[in-house]
Structures are given as C-alpha cells and as structure tokens.
Amino acid sequence: MTVRSRMPVRALATATALALGLAACGGTTKKSSEDSGGAAPAGATAKADPNAPLKKGLKLAFLPKQVNNPYEKIVDDAGIAAAGEFSGSAKEVGPSDASASSQVSYINTLIQQQHDAILIAANDENAVCGPLKQAMAKKIKIVAYDSDTAKDCRNLFINQASxxxxxxxxxxxxxxxxxxxxxxxxxxxxxxxxxxxxxxxxxxxxxxxxxxxxxxxxxxxxxxxxxxxxxxxxxxxxxxxxxxxxxxxxxxxxxxxxxxxxxxxxxxxxxxxxxxxxxxxxxxxxxxxxxxxxxxWNPKDLGYLASYAAAALSSGQITGAQGQTFKAGKLGDRTIGADGEVILGPPTVFDAKNIDEFHF
Incomplete structure (x- = not known):
C-alpha cells in the first residue's frame, strides 16, 4: 500500500530513505560503472532524451492486485484521470482474487492489445516475471507500483514511501x-x-x-x-x-x-x-x-505519479536509470533512485485530531 507527501499534515517522525531490496528474476543486465552498484532496471541502458515531449495518445493499463480492493481502486482511478492530462488514455483490468498467478492472463492480453505501458501492483514478485519480460521485449514499458515485481521484470517501481x-x-x-x-x-x-x-x-x-x-x-x-x-x-x-x-x-x-x-x-x-x-x-x-x-499515504497521489512515470518512460524522457528526473504534473519533478525506485513520500499518521481533514 502507497501514501503521499503533498498533504498538509504531520508525517511520521521517523522518516528515513530506503530502496526495496528484492530478489531479481535472474536477469543479467547490470548498471554501468558510473552507477552506484546493484542491477540496473531493465532497459536502463537505453539513451534518454529529457527534453522529448510526452507522446500524445499513449495507452496505459493499470493491473492491480485485485479489482475489488477499495484502496487499489482509488490508486487506479487517479492514475486513469492523470492520463487525460497528457492526452493519453488508461484503463483498469485485473483479477477478483489476489492469488500469485491471477495476473498472468491479463498481462498476456495487454501485450496482444499493444499498450504502451503496463502498470502493475504485483501479487507475487516472480510469478508475473515471464509475461512481463515478454511485454518488455515488445517495447512495452513496465511500471510497478504499490507492490514491486523482481527488479529485472520492470522499468520502474513507484513506492508509496520508504x-x-x-x-x-x-x-x-x-x-x-x-x-x-x-x-x-x-x-x-x-x-x-x-x-x-x-x-x-x-x-x-x-x-x-x-x-x-x-x-x-x-x-x-x-x-x-x-x-x-x-x-x-x-x-x-x-x-x-x-x-x-x-x-x-x-x-x-x-x-x-x-x-x-x-x-x-x-x-x-x-x-x-x-x-x-x-x-x-x-x-x-x-x-x-x-x-x-x-x-x-495519499493513494490518489500514488496513481497519479505512476501514470506520469509511465508516460515519461513511453516518451523516451527517462529509461529508469538512477539519477534521471521527470516531471510528474502537479507533484513536480521526481528523481529515480537506486534500482529504478521512485518514492512518493512519507506516510501520514491519522488519529482523532486530524482524521476529519482527509477524505479518501
């Protein structure tokens, strides 16, 4: 679950920075000697053009853990709405259960439909790797959000918080x-x-x-x-x-x-x-x-950030390499960290004093 930092509230006092350390699916792509260690995100060795405009008509698809999860619905709806800001289109598809392999058939269908990017909250970091790698081989960008895949099975991971x-x-x-x-x-x-x-x-x-x-x-x-x-x-x-x-x-x-x-x-x-x-x-x-x-965190901001990240990838502005930056609409400039991770921001603590200030 992802929760965002634009909200005018007190954040957790223990904020620290951390990139998820997840096992890779067995890929062999490595960062260049100029990077700071670890495996590079898939496709990160390609050349980026930060000045390239966002492409018009991009087709994005959100694949949540399960479509009847209220939290995932908030995230995906915000991401779908964000796509309209850059003249793209987006939809949500996915299983009604959160089993390890339930997302595989949806990935295969999205490949056939030739989407520009697939955004996925993985039920299992490895079970989805095979079809995601097939999608990447067909130049489809993969953005994990909320729950990561193995690192060599996606271009970016949008993490809600450390x-x-x-x-x-x-x-x-x-x-x-x-x-x-x-x-x-x-x-x-x-x-x-x-x-x-x-x-x-x-x-x-x-x-x-x-x-x-x-x-x-x-x-x-x-x-x-x-x-x-x-x-x-x-x-x-x-x-x-x-x-x-x-x-x-x-x-x-x-x-x-x-x-x-x-x-x-x-x-x-x-x-x-x-x-x-x-x-x-x-x-x-x-x-x-x-x-x-x-x-x-604010789940709307998580979906919004994921949508803009997918657009930047699909437009060639970024490749997923550490240190690259992109513009995320109202959320401002964002920088890619180690292992292709972009962190939304610290979560917010809710209690009786502030809960009525928030509605999501």
Whole structure:
C-alpha cells in the first residue's frame, strides 16, 4: 500500500530513505560503472532524451492486485484521470482474487492489445516475471507500483514511501499504544505480497531493539486481502492468543476487518488495532475508540505519479536509470533512485485530531 507527501499534515517522525531490496528474476543486465552498484532496471541502458515531449495518445493499463480492493481502486482511478492530462488514455483490468498467478492472463492480453505501458501492483514478485519480460521485449514499458515485481521484470517501481519507514513505524505506533508491553500479532494480506513481506521484515528487525523487549510477536496471519477472511483471522488470533494486546494490519482490507470485529466485541478498548488504512474506511473506528492511530499515504497521489512515470518512460524522457528526473504534473519533478525506485513520500499518521481533514 502507497501514501503521499503533498498533504498538509504531520508525517511520521521517523522518516528515513530506503530502496526495496528484492530478489531479481535472474536477469543479467547490470548498471554501468558510473552507477552506484546493484542491477540496473531493465532497459536502463537505453539513451534518454529529457527534453522529448510526452507522446500524445499513449495507452496505459493499470493491473492491480485485485479489482475489488477499495484502496487499489482509488490508486487506479487517479492514475486513469492523470492520463487525460497528457492526452493519453488508461484503463483498469485485473483479477477478483489476489492469488500469485491471477495476473498472468491479463498481462498476456495487454501485450496482444499493444499498450504502451503496463502498470502493475504485483501479487507475487516472480510469478508475473515471464509475461512481463515478454511485454518488455515488445517495447512495452513496465511500471510497478504499490507492490514491486523482481527488479529485472520492470522499468520502474513507484513506492508509496520508504519500506523501512513503513515497517519500523508500525512497531513504534503499537508500542506507544501498549506502553511498550504485550503480545502482538500481524494481520497481513497474501503470503507472497512483496510490499507486505518487506514491511514485516522491518517490523521483525525493529522488535530486536532493546526498547521493544516488552513486545512479543506471537503470529503473522494472512487474510489474503479478503474482508471476510481477514475478519475470521482476527477472531482466530484472539481465540488462540488470549493475552493478545495488539494487532498490526499493514493492509487496508485487513485493518478495517480487524477493527470491525473488535469494535463489536468484548476486546474493544483492550486490544489495540493499528496499521495502514484509508481515513474514510477507518473514520468510524477512530471516532468510536476502537482505533487510536493508523497511517497511510495519499493513494490518489500514488496513481497519479505512476501514470506520469509511465508516460515519461513511453516518451523516451527517462529509461529508469538512477539519477534521471521527470516531471510528474502537479507533484513536480521526481528523481529515480537506486534500482529504478521512485518514492512518493512519507506516510501520514491519522488519529482523532486530524482524521476529519482527509477524505479518501
């Protein structure tokens, strides 16, 4: 999940910079000696023309983890609207489930339809690699957003915020709410989701610090970004771990389901719920006291930035090489970091004091 920095609110105090470290699909393309180490994004060795105009009539396609995910819908709708600003067109296609291989057939269809760019939030970083490489061989640009593919399977990754910042901040939030003591659980999306697993890795690392010695992670559960399954997983966690004091759900579907269960149960006020959610879906749970604090970036900005990045790639302004810059409409100039990553900005913390300022 991605959350953006143009909002006039307080951002997480622990903002740090980090590029996702994900395993590659086995490609052999390397950065030149002038780059700062690591594998170069696919196609980054081509020559860029930063002064080239954006092409007219570009065809973009957004392929989310699943089309019935409210968060992904916000992202994609904003990206589709952004395409109109540069006289392009965009659409959203995708599966209704978030399984590892569910996106493959859609990629194959988009290749046949000869889109200029495919923008994908990957359910599995490796399962989509084969068809994405086929698309790239046909000069179709690939932009990952929200959840990355393996690095050699795309040109750019639009990351909502620093992955380290997101992961570590989740532990800090739950620790503050529990006074630094208690059993906690993580309610994730799917077991193969690149972004979720990266955030969880940093959560686990953060828990090793002495200041969190009073916290104990008892379980990582998976709700598969399905509302009912996430609801049932919350119930199961509370039954299996009677001393559970906190649940971290770094997924908009999971945090809403967990809050809904706890708000109507005996655990309300006794078990803290935090994670990543949208203000509109979490407002009632903040106002009724079920949730004290959670975080997110602006998903509209994530889709907007991804759309402009795809246009810049397709127009030859950039190739995905580190240090290149491009203009992203109202979001201003953006610079490509290591491994073809562009970071939107730090997430925002929402609570009872500021949640009514936001509507998405």
């Amino acid at each position: 992955s380290e910042e997101i992961g570590r901040s989740q532990i800090k939030m739950v620790s503050e709410q529990l006074g630094g003591k208690g059993d906690i659980a993580i309610l994730s999306a799917t077991a193969n989701a690149t972004n979720q697993n990266t955030w969880i890795k940093f959560m686990q690392d953060e828990l090793k610090k002495p200041e969190y010695s009073g916290l104990k992670l008892v379980k990582v559960a998976y709700g598969d970004d399905d509302d009912q399954k996430s609801f049932q997983q919350t119930q199961g966690l509370l039954q299996a771990y009677p001393n559970l004091k906190g649940i971290i759900a770094p997924t908009t579907v999971g945090i809403a389901a967990a809050a809904r269960y706890i708000s109507g149960s005996k655990y309300k006020g006794k078990v803290a719920v935090t994670g990543l959610g949208t203000p509109d879906q979490m407002r009632k749970f903040v106002k009724d006291g079920t949730v004290k604090q959670f975080a997110l």
